[in-house]
Amino acid sequence: MSDKTTSAGAADGRHTAGAFDIRNFIGALLGLYGLILTLMGLFGEKSLDKTGGINANLYAGIALLVVSAAFVAWARLKPIVVPEHIEPPDDDPTRPAPKRRQGGH
Incomplete structure (x- = not known):
């Protein structure tokens, strides 16, 4: 791996989305559900007769x-x-939001 890849664009002076990248949120949510299901599969009631003998x-x-x-x-x-x-x-002009003032705030 090169320096550019490991530093996530910081070597080029570019800014990255970092923690606000939607893929991090999706990965965290899927990981949380996966952890819960894995623990339920290991320690919970298995009900193998309902799933055809598979720990779903x-x-x-x-x-x-x-x-x-x-x-x-x-x-x-x-x-x-x-x-x-x-x-x-x-x-x-068709936007319902307030108009910006000229020359400042």
Whole structure:
């Protein structure tokens, strides 16, 4: 891996989304559900007669943990680069929001 990849764009002076990347939120949520299902599969009531002899909670939990790790790895390896400067849009007369004042706040 090069310096650019490991520092997530900091070597170029570019800013990344970091913790606010949606892939981190999705990965964390899937990881939480996966952890709960894995623990329920290991320690909870198994009800194997309802699932055809398969511990569905355990397998679904492990699958969610794998997908969660993939989302987090994807966010780390290919971070979203945030542009340095974004120009605000011009006032739209059809927009219901208040108009911007000329020359300041």
